[in-house]
């Protein structure tokens with residue numbers, strides 16, 4: 001139990017005294033830090049093993065969230081094949097070995113893992129005498145593939161193309177080259193990301209949706225030194241090639257080199273789940289509000305660490321799930337909103353927003369019916385009184401609504417835009433890409449110093465554990481804000497549901 005400080009108790013008593021009876025009866029009880037703490041403590045306990053998708057930790061997480069949502073009064077989505085759950089089929093790949101030999105007039109050139117890392121798409125890949133083409137950034141100024149890569153090994157630069165804004169980043173460019181028929185794509189590391197970091201990233205398991213387009217049969221990274229040595233063996237100057245590639249009309253250069261490549265990997269298919277529930281509206285008009293937040297975290301992330309092998313994900317994102325539970329209790333327990341409200345706990349956000357992408361591809365409610373998606377992620381960062389920032393802002397009617405609702409709760413708006421760069425790092429991005437207005441609203445991304453402090457310390461480490469040091473004041477306030485936002489966006493009188 002939490003004891004109200006003396007002054008707050010007086011203020012609360014005064015409020016009750018002056019509020020009209022109907023207001024007092026209909027008002028949602030404020031979300032308390034204690035109730036959030038209870039959920040976070042359980043979800044981030046070692047028993048949940050860091051909530052890795054496809055693990056026993058997932059089963060426990062599902063049981064807990066479904067249990068809490070059912071208690072709150074939410075229902076499974078009618079007609080779903082697996083009540084409360086949406087299966088998300090995944091494929092996990094772990095590179096286990098690889099070699100590359102480049103054959104040129106001047107003799108063979110082979111690199112060890114100081115120079116190259118390779119990942120095969122399938123369990124065993126073997127390519128022989130593949131032509132090698134340097135493609136620069138792999139695209140032209142219009143963002144189209146710039147060279148004939150069919151059946152070839154494409155060598156591409158990591159950095160963003162310098163000849164346009166909003167051009168695809170290297171992952172997308174790598175996929176575009178695969179779609180254009182490249183047998184393999186090697187990315188030349190950049191000075192911006194240290195080689196050892198790329199090498200380490202490539203040696204980790206990667207997970208994709210089973211429905212995802214297949215990549216090239218081999219992908220990997222070349223160190224800048226290895227790339228230079230390869231160009232030199234081909235009789236070309238790496239610096240000159242790099243300079244030529246800066247032109248928007250660059251068409252690539254076929255090198256007088258062929259490659260023999262082998263790569264092995266363990267490939268595992270398994271299923272994880274989005275958890276989806278519905279609060280049927282009192283006067284549904286065909287529009288719906290969607291609350292979402294990811295339930296997954298990194299699981300047993302440090303298996304060899306004798307001190308702590310579990311990334312518990314207390315802040316990221318047990319805190320968001322705690323808020324989703326608290327919000328569901330208020331909205332289902334109080335006056336019933338007009339519109340249907342959906343609650344979704346997504347899987348595999350940490351692996352690339354995969355659960356959210358799956359939902360966007362296979363929505364249980366038509367995406368065009370979702371008037372707003374409100375994502376809640378990493379919310380236990382700030383104290384009470386932190387202004388409200390919105391990731392995904394920019395649509396005037398929505399921004400005005402957030403401003404109005406926040407104002408009603410006495411919250412200030414922070415619209416300096418500092419949080420905007422995080423837009424691609426959260427589940428709302430997957431829905432936004434399909435035209436759903438997706439907002440992430442709250443205080444956690446308002447005070448950048450606090451957010452950066454978390455991102456630079458406990459974030460994605462075993463140290464992201466629950467303790468009384470985790471600030472919950474801002475999270476409780478943000479939970480109240482989401483209750484109010486849910487009511488406002490689900491109110492057919494207040495929100496037309498079709499605003500642009």
Ligand SMILES: [Zn+2]
Nearest residue numbers: 316317350460
């Ligand atoms: Zn994370």
